[in-house]
Amino acid sequence: MTMQQAKADALAARLATGQPGQGGWLGAAQAAALARLRGMGLPGKRDEYWRYTDPTSLNAPDAPSAALFDSRGEAPPFSGLDRLRLVFVDGIFDQAQSDDPVLEGIEIERLGSAALNPSHWAAGLYGTLETRGQTPVERPFAALNTAQATEGVLIRVTGRPSKPVSLIYLHKSERSDAILHHFVKIESGAELTLLENGPAAARLSKVLEVEVADTGRFHHIRTQGRDHERRAVSHIFARIGAGALFKSFTLTANGRLTRNEAVLELAGADAVAHIAGASVGDGDFHHDDTVFVTHAAERCESRQVYKKVLKNGAVGVFQGKILVKQGAQKTDGYQISQSLLLDEDSQFLAKPELEIYADDVKCSHGSTSGAIDDTALYYLRSRGVPLKQAQSLLVLAFLAEAIAEIEDEAIAEDIRARLEAWLHRHEH
Amino acid sequence: MLEIKNLHVKLAEEDKVILRGLDLKIGAGEVHAIMGPNGSGKSTLSYVLSGRDGYEVTEGSATLLGEELLEMEPEARAAAGLFLAFQYPVEIPGVGNMTFLRTALNAQRKARGEEEVSAGDFLKLVREKAKTLKIDAEMLKRPVNVGFSGGEKKRNEILQMAILEPKMCILDETDSGLDVDAMKLVSDGVNALRDAGRSFLVITHYQRLLDHIKPDVVHIMAAGRIVKTGGPDLALEVENNGYADILAEVQA
Ligand SMILES: Nc1ncnc2c1ncn2[C@@H]1O[C@H](COP(=O)(O)OP(=O)(O)OP(=O)(O)O)[C@@H](O)[C@H]1O
Numbered sequence: 001m002t003m004q005q006a007k008a009d010a011l012a013a014r015l016a017t018g019q020p021g022q023g024g025w026l027g028a029a030q031a032a033a034l035a036r037l038r039g040m041g042l043p044g045k046r047d048e049y050w051r052y053t054d055p056t057s058l059n060a061p062d063a064p065s066a067a068l069f070d071s072r073g074e075a076p077p078f079s080g081l082d083r084l085r086l087v088f089v090d091g092i093f094d095q096a097q098s099d100d101p102v103l104e105g106i107e108i109e110r111l112g113s114a115a116l117n118p119s120h121w122a123a124g125l126y127g128t129l130e131t132r133g134q135t136p137v138e139r140p141f142a143a144l145n146t147a148q149a150t151e152g153v154l155i156r157v158t159g160r161p162s163k164p165v166s167l168i169y170l171h172k173s174e175r176s177d178a179i180l181h182h183f184v185k186i187e188s189g190a191e192l193t194l195l196e197n198g199p200a201a202a203r204l205s206k207v208l209e210v211e212v213a214d215t216g217r218f219h220h221i222r223t224q225g226r227d228h229e230r231r232a233v234s235h236i237f238a239r240i241g242a243g244a245l246f247k248s249f250t251l252t253a254n255g256r257l258t259r260n261e262a263v264l265e266l267a268g269a270d271a272v273a274h275i276a277g278a279s280v281g282d283g284d285f286h287h288d289d290t291v292f293v294t295h296a297a298e299r300c301e302s303r304q305v306y307k308k309v310l311k312n313g314a315v316g317v318f319q320g321k322i323l324v325k326q327g328a329q330k331t332d333g334y335q336i337s338q339s340l341l342l343d344e345d346s347q348f349l350a351k352p353e354l355e356i357y358a359d360d361v362k363c364s365h366g367s368t369s370g371a372i373d374d375t376a377l378y379y380l381r382s383r384g385v386p387l388k389q390a391q392s393l394l395v396l397a398f399l400a401e402a403i404a405e406i407e408d409e410a411i412a413e414d415i416r417a418r419l420e421a422w423l424h425r426h427e428h
Numbered sequence: 429m430l431e432i433k434n435l436h437v438k439l440a441e442e443d444k445v446i447l448r449g450l451d452l453k454i455g456a457g458e459v460h461a462i463m464g465p466n467g468s469g470k471s472t473l474s475y476v477l478s479g480r481d482g483y484e485v486t487e488g489s490a491t492l493l494g495e496e497l498l499e500m501e502p503e504a505r506a507a508a509g510l511f512l513a514f515q516y517p518v519e520i521p522g523v524g525n526m527t528f529l530r531t532a533l534n535a536q537r538k539a540r541g542e543e544e545v546s547a548g549d550f551l552k553l554v555r556e557k558a559k560t561l562k563i564d565a566e567m568l569k570r571p572v573n574v575g576f577s578g579g580e581k582k583r584n585e586i587l588q589m590a591i592l593e594p595k596m597c598i599l600d601e602t603d604s605g606l607d608v609d610a611m612k613l614v615s616d617g618v619n620a621l622r623d624a625g626r627s628f629l630v631i632t633h634y635q636r637l638l639d640h641i642k643p644d645v646v647h648i649m650a651a652g653r654i655v656k657t658g659g660p661d662l663a664l665e666v667e668n669n670g671y672a673d674i675l676a677e678v679q680a
Pocket residue numbers: 439446464465466467468469470471472473482515
């Protein structure tokens with residue numbers, strides 16, 4: 001059997017378990033995605049962008065089971081915030097647990113119901129950012145997601161809603177396989193904070209498309225749940241207009257497999273895109289951040305800040321690229337990926353890339369991997385700070401640059417406290 | 429206060445011996461100075477007393493107020509009242525100075541069974557001490573020692589000392605890198621802490637500092653031992669003649 005044939009068979013098996021196709025504009029988007037996917041096939045271990053992460057469990061027709069996590073009554077992230085809550089249980093929208101999706105300056109509709117409206121604003125737009133994001137690097141799971149998704153929300157922001165929209169992903173069934181696809185459109189001058197939290201399912205496939213029109217502002221903070229055995233493949237596709245702002249932060253604690261891809265295109269002059277992640281893993285943990293930032297216009301700024309704390313054989317992966325297109329002069333690009341290895345069993349694999357076709361640009365990238373600084377540890381202890389507390393201070397200090405990417409102080413504090421609690425629970 | 433007997437120390441990973449039978453006894457309320465050529469083991473002594481890794485005590489003992497120091501974790505030594513102002517203060521990116529100071533103070537208090545200091549009281553305390561040392565409040569918001577000038581780092585060490593109120597203070601070349609005015613400030617800070625229940629061990633190369641912080645006893649250290657002990661005049665002798673005469677006399 002040829003490789004091609006094997007890939008086609010794997011894809012056929014994978015699709016057999018998918019949702020039935022839809023009609024209307026959603027059906028058209030699904031059909032187009034399916035055609036894209038057939039052209040590329042599912043990823044294999046030999047594919048360049050899957051060298052460090054084994055896609056087998058994501059390719060499998062059925063989701064491998066994942067035990068439910070017991071948070072022992074601890075309040076979930078963002079609990080203290082006034083927000084508009086939309087709840088999904090194992091990937092299915094739960095109206096009873098959700099707030100009425102009505103808020104000034106914003107339109108929110110479920111993907112399934114919007115699909116019935118031929119003149120919905122998302123018709124013809126949905127799936128387009130994912131499609132753009134398939135070049136120059138193929139992202140088969142994103143195409144698979146578009147081909148199959150029937151759940152998700154479509155959010156159009158025309159003003160400055162008084163509170164964040166909070167997507168809550170509950171995991172209730174050990175074998176759930178969730179597919180979510182959201183589209184967010186921020187109109188010119190509008191602003192939204194989008195929160196996401198929870199594991200969503202035993203296996204989650206999620207696509208978030210974000211179109212930020214000129215001068216729009218988008219803030220995104222997510223936490224991916226603490227279920228140890230969950231798997232997730234997620235994609236963010238964003239197109240950022242002139243003078244617009246895009247900021248995204250992800251906290252990942254635990255999870256057997258996480259592949260978070262982000263494809264950001266700075267499409268208009270003076271646009272700003274910051275994407276950051278803090279991930280902490282102990283033991284059976286594989287976390288992959290794969291980021292592609294394209295500077296397609298002048299004077300744009302991008303920052304990628306990724307920090308990973310790994311122990312007991314946990315694995316961290318970072319594949320990050322900055323592409324500066326011809327004409328994107330005065331680009332300011334920054335990328336840093338660092339890991340703190342708390343023992344010798346853990347591993348960090350990093351592939352930073354720069355590709356620059358403009359001559360007047362400032363781009364820097366760095367990647368490091370190391371242990372806790374003994375001298376700093378001794379200095380803290382010599383002032384009376386006990387060993388564990390000193391370690392925890394230094395680990396949080398290591399993560400600080402990523403957390404600093406969260407603008408809202410209350411949210412940043414919530415995230416910091418969660419990381420601290422995690423470190424406390426995972427002391428040797 | 430501090431009593432060191434026949435201390436022998438080598439590097440843990442190498443066969444290099446650094447301290448060779450060092451004896452030192454500092455009474456409560458006393459100020460002792462140690463001078464000695466580069467590489468004689470002065471910093472090593474301060475590291476071994478404060479519990480830094482990498483050194484192995486092969487013989488001897490060190491007690492603080494009768495408690496055996498060398499068996500304790502570094503944090504326990506601090507809680508017991510030992511403080512080392514580092515020759516090279518350590519930069520800790522990402523840890524705010526204030527967080528660091530408050531964590532340290534409360535950890536020590538907790539270890540001693542005392543109540544923690546509230547955020548408000550702590551702020552007041554730091555502001556007051558920082559002011560006397562002319563430390564800018566902005567500087568305190570920055571990460572520990574990051575981007576501090578050499579002199580600022582040294583002043584920050586003394587600020588920590590003033591806030592933690594240790595019983596046994598070791599100052600390792602706190603004067604190096606200080607300008608004349610800063611030297612005066614730091615010395616005033618140290619002198620303000622002088623107290624019948626607090627002792628100092630001041631490691632320095634220069635008489636200058638000892639003009640401000642007047643020692644009761646001066647020791648000369650060479651090749652890992654105290655080779656001569658005397659009054660404040662001994663420091664003047666070193667300043668004028670260097671170590672050659674003293675070392676020759678000891679060897680004779
Ligand atoms: N960790 C180490 N590794 C290798 N050598 C060391 C180490 N620590 C100390 N030494 C050596 O031990 C000797 C004593 O060093 P130490 O720093 O204690 O001297 P010092 O008296 O403080 O000198 P200075 O006046 O220059 O500060 C030196 O020869 C030094 O190189």
